[in-house]
Amino acid sequence: MSLSYVQQVKELCTDRFVWITFFHTIFSCYGEIQINIFNFMSASVRPMFNESLTERWDPEMSEKTFNLIYSISASSVFGGILFGGLINGPLMDYLGRRTTSVFFRGGLSILSGIAMILSHFTPYFEFFIIGHILAGLVVTGKYVLVVYTAECAPDSRRGVASLAVGGGASIIMMIATPLCLPSILGTRELWWWLPAICVCMAIVDIFGSSFMPESPKHLYLGTQDKAAAAEAVKFYHGDNADIDAVFEEYEAEKEAQLSETLSISQILGNPVYRKAFFIVFATCLLVTFSGINIRCQYQMQLLQKYGLSHVAAVKTMVFVTYATFPLVFVAPIVIEKLGRRPIILTTSILSIGEVMFLAAGQFIIDNNPELVISSAFGVMAVVLGTVGINLGQMSMAPILVSELCPHAARGSITQMIQIIPIIFAVISVATYPTGVANFGASYFIPQVVGLALFFVYIYKTLPETKGLPIDKIIEKLAGKSKIAAARFDTNDETVPLNC
Template sequence: MCPRKGIEGETSSDHLASDLSPDPENAKVKANKTPQVLACVAAAFGTLSSGAVNGWSAGTLTSLDADPDITMGTAENAWMASIISVGSLAGSVVAGRVMDKLGRRTTLLAMAPLLLLGWLTMALAPNFAVVLTGRAVCGLATAFLFSTGPVYCSEIPEARMRGRLGSVPSLFITFGVVLSYFAGAFFSWRVSCYVCCAPVLMMFLAMLFAPETPYWLLLKGRREDAEKVLRRLRGPEYNFDDEIEEMERKMTSVGKKMEYRELWRPRTRKPFLISLFMMTLQQVSGGNVLMMYTGTIFLSAGVLNHKLATVYTGIVQIIFTVLCVLLVDHFGRRPFIVLSTSVMGASTIMLGVYYLMKDVVGVAWPSWVPLATVLVAVSGYCLGCRTLPWLLSAELFNTTIRSTANTASLFYNRLLNLIVIQVYPFFAEAAGAYTVFFVHGGLCLLCALGSLLLVPETKGKSLEQIQEFFEGQAAKKSAPDDVEKPSPVGEAAGTGRGNRGFQKDV
């Protein structure tokens, strides 16, 4: 698959970056940033809880192995790490419809008691089966949190802040993972469950004071409420008339009925395929293997203090995820994705070389080598692979299909996650850990090339501009060879700004 080029030789990604420049008038408007930041942080506590669920196995599998009441083996380790993906698969089937029916805010609030139930079930479990049941309940809740949090944080902020604030949920996933690492390193696995309950309560309390998104309110025909929310988020002096009219115009042009078949219509097909590619990239990179089997990987690699090494891994995750969040609106999405996958691929292959020398050749390298290699791999993963797939999945689609598309992407992501996490211990046992990491590293480098060629740059663009870009591409693709067909949306608006300057794809 290669990028389509116009007559002038530019890729579609370059067109999006050049033709859809931010509106200079909007750039001069001083909106109040604080309410937007607080609302996104409130929602992000949900993904912090999800991160704790995801990272819990990394710091506690060795503790579970030592518990006389819990019988653990290769299969049990695999299920303990991957069962949350089974719960997520079940939840992702309905997550989009639930958030469109109840609203983004209400969906987040409703997940707090469910996730709390999962953690308490695990903490009080008398045997392996009950621990697994609690993990599955937690996985079910994370499907809604993973799906709703990024959508909420893409619909709350103005365009110039959406890159940073849209990445906050992924940043908080990292915080949650690190919280579970610390809990596993310094407490027993049962006590760690109680520690990981804290973000659930924080999310519930914070979301009580957060508003619903203006996009969802408009979707339900509640313009007056949407105006109140925008006034609250942007400030009383901010003129949001153009912003809200643009939202309504786009909803009118695409309709308000949510259908899964919309994902394969010309105007939505390309962003949907890009979203699926990003989810594939995230899972095949091997980052989640390193996240969820951190302790056992360090133990098998001969790292002396695997619990302390796990804590180091968590600290590195925070540093590089913060860097990504702070810089993504300055440098753009695509450069971070390419850099992230390249670093991840090279360092994962290096980890495979270490295991090959240790297990096959019989040459023992110093124990700091696997530690350093994993830390570099994790830093690369957090620079983009962890964060940006969720951001792009939330911002590539129009408002009426956004939750549906996000749900479909989440289902695909969780299915891949289940396969990768479930297969890893058996694959490593049968073919050697070096084979596993060679495969992940090679796939990661291929994804770096694919990202360079295929991923569009959406930095500084409004959700409506991004949507008009893909609609314009779909319109011209169906036009005669010698006619440049304007976007129907552009015609309706009297501008066609999303498609001006585009040439027919060849």
């Protein structure tokens, strides 16, 4: 028994795909750090903004005007996120998965880091805003990286690899956050080292990935380069991979689409693809309607409003982060052992609980603010939200894109599931302060109702996809025994299906 265990460990340590997954998990998280520099290093960045504005714009600038400019600068990242959502889908189809998720995204990260560093060594705070906007672009590209990883992985490892790469940011942020302390890099003189570290990570990611081939599925179905696809399969699946069996799988998927690219109108015109799109979209909206956007922007203020002191709020956030961190390692195992459905449904329930606790805490503040139990509700909301994130909630939508949607539809669907939720997120963040002030706990009712509806829809429609090739998954979606049910004819007209 021990010999068998030792042999398994030895095989795991010599498995090329394991090391590829580990490489992307660690070195692809530069965007998550860059997008948080504005918040993490605010004690250093804010004085830099103040110096630049007073020296170059208006020495007599009022605090109100400064706060307005600073707030607009912080929100500028949403411009990058929205633009990233617009371009990632088309780019992943035309440039390829690897080029978009590594070379293009890494290049933007390098430019973002350089711009931020320039803001430190020059009197121009505008450089930081440019870097902040580019960081938004970099973060949205992580969706494509998860799809790229899923397409490279063998079916038996698709979920664990995708979740590891998508959730790697939790590991890196655990390391990066302490660096922002004033005793380390969190000073006016040293803060620029953090974007410099991100630039180094991006360079390593680009250099290392240059030795890795493009997604074999994209090479086979997208560029029709079978020779390159065969080499890519060997690289990612192992030298002893059954290439004929993998290509047979790709052919089945190719027959299911009969079109190199599918537009949103074509996807919505086919009942099977429409069903896949709505499932992925609902999964994405489960995240958007949760409390994550509000907590990301207002978590410290929220905990203090619910009754905690500033010190207690900071300690609570640190404790929750470290206490729930082991779930990052548990989630990849769970997703392969139990499947995708349990993870998605569990995180959905956690999101409903998170928003309900936020509403309950706000209700107490509205009616009896002296009750200390409101702080407990706030802490519970943070706990449930953090558990959901560490279980892989943020990675489930791109994983489902790679599993439910045929190759030709992934670009269009990726574009749609990023743009619309981003708009909802911006509205949610923008309306929260005034919405709670005017409506109190009632502000959260639409979120709870939306989450409940999306949960019911996912529960009724989401098939288990663990370890299944795309053609078998489409059969499940279609409720048919033959993959031909999802085909497009040569005139791009959809064949009516009864799903």
